Amino acid sequence: LAKTTQPISMDSYEGQEVNITCSHNNIATNDYITWYQQFPSQGPRFIIQGYKTKVTNEVASLFIPADRKSSTLSLPRVSLSDTAVYYCLVVGYNQGGKLIFGQGTELSVKP
């Protein structure tokens, strides 16, 4: 499974757009990218996943360049309640869905 690298922490202010970039240089052809959000003492919550180009849902957008060696999670107009740890994961298509978590990015949104 491809290893991921993302910033340990980020700070933002309410109403701003936040972009968290994740590197996954060794991503394999059939791997896909998924992002989760975790609040303290809770299980991770699925945000978005994609294979290439751009994916958008009601919560976030995911941008994946053509070489797929990185991806960027974009959170529009964050609020205080978006303060959480965000995990970028690469999922092997033939790995039975196994998720190997890295350290994640601790996002702090300030008023």
Next chain:
Amino acid sequence: GAVVSQHPSRVICKSGTSVKIECRSLDFQATTMFWYRQFPKQSLMLMATSNEGSKATYEQGVEKDKFLINHASLTLSTLTVTSAHPEDSSFYICSARGGTGRETQYFGPGTRLLVL
């Protein structure tokens, strides 16, 4: 998204006792369930993968005789921490996914275990 529940949400037990944690997929059939452990200020660590009706596959370094996993049905998996000790105190989280390929994995709310 799909709903996964865990029971209990927190448990305190004495050293040497066994504790069972249940994980249920409430609105879908989970062909695969996973168990994770998370220590304070750390990331989730995958402990084992279980498929319905077959033996669980444990990650390296996880004692299968200490952490017994049963996936008896498509909606229920249990993790039993046998002869628990204070170092087993942690946050245990399960997840479930249905089907194969790019099926999304959904997580339970977690179980806080404190061993005295």
